Amino acid sequence: MSSSETTTALAYRAADRVAAGATFxxxxxxxxxxxxxxxxxxxRGLSERGIDVLTFNFLYTxxxxxxxxxxxxxxxxxxxxxxxxxxxxxxxxxxxxxxSMGGRIATYLAAADDAEALAIRGVVALGYxxxxxxxxxxxxxxxxxxxxxPVLIVQGERDPFxxxxxxxxxxxxxxxxxxxxxxxxxxxxxxxxxxxDRVAATWVSLQELVxxxxxxxxxxx
Numbered sequence: 333m334s335s336s337e338t339t340t341a342l343a344y345r346a347a348d349r350v351a352a353g354a355t356f357x358x359x360x361x362x363x364x365x366x367x368x369x370x371x372x373x374x375x376r377g378l379s380e381r382g383i384d385v386l387t388f389n390f391l392y393t394x395x396x397x398x399x400x401x402x403x404x405x406x407x408x409x410x411x412x413x414x415x416x417x418x419x420x421x422x423x424x425x426x427x428x429x430x431x432s433m434g435g436r437i438a439t440y441l442a443a444a445d446d447a448e449a450l451a452i453r454g455v456v457a458l459g460y461x462x463x464x465x466x467x468x469x470x471x472x473x474x475x476x477x478x479x480x481x482p483v484l485i486v487q488g489e490r491d492p493f494x495x496x497x498x499x500x501x502x503x504x505x506x507x508x509x510x511x512x513x514x515x516x517x518x519x520x521x522x523x524x525x526x527x528x529d530r531v532a533a534t535w536v537s538l539q540e541l542v543x544x545x546x547x548x549x550x551x552x553x
Contacts, residue, residue: 341388350382354550355426359434377539386417429456443478462494488518
């Protein structure tokens with residue numbers, strides 16, 4: 333990302349009483365920014381559970397554009413966010429991930445040649461967009477075998493961007509340790525219901541899951 337292109341980021345510091353000493357960079361999906369209810373809720377929920385979290389806007393979102401940039405530009409922005417997180421929290425190494433597109437770009441970083449130099453510790457994909465809805469032949473999975481760090485994928489049972497049944501045969505051969513968590517009845521929003529209380533309960537349970545997974549792999553690292 334060039335010096336003339338800047339974006340904003342928000343830091344959510346871990347609650348001192350439960351701080352795990354781990355950093356997580358959380359990226360937003362294609363249609364919303366870091367101020368979306370999902371991203372804010374997850375960032376706050378993870379920080380309350382001891383994880384330092386940094387969110388950010390991809391450049392196109394920061395600039396008020398609706399169509400995402402090309403993958404190479406999205407990756408460059410994400411790389412800059414990882415560097416900013418390590419500097420802000422004074423800690424080398426970070427877990428990375430995001431909702432939908434944000435999680436997909438995180439997997440590209442983890443599969444890249446400089447993943448080790450970036451000190452990526454693991455990847456969390458919240459609703460991995462395996463393919464566009466209705467186009468199962470257009471898979472976004474060719475890079476996944478290049479990932480060497482642990483991966484957690486949280487997928488709705490009826491996600492139109494790729495169901496758990498579609499993901500399993502792709503994930504099974506990977507050399508990286510992969511955990512696939514299925515949200516029963518869930519769609520791409522990772523909720524089985526539109527009722528606010530049920531959505532909130534689902535998100536809380538997923539925040540517990542993600543925080544626990546990061547803690548476990550941070551200790552192993």
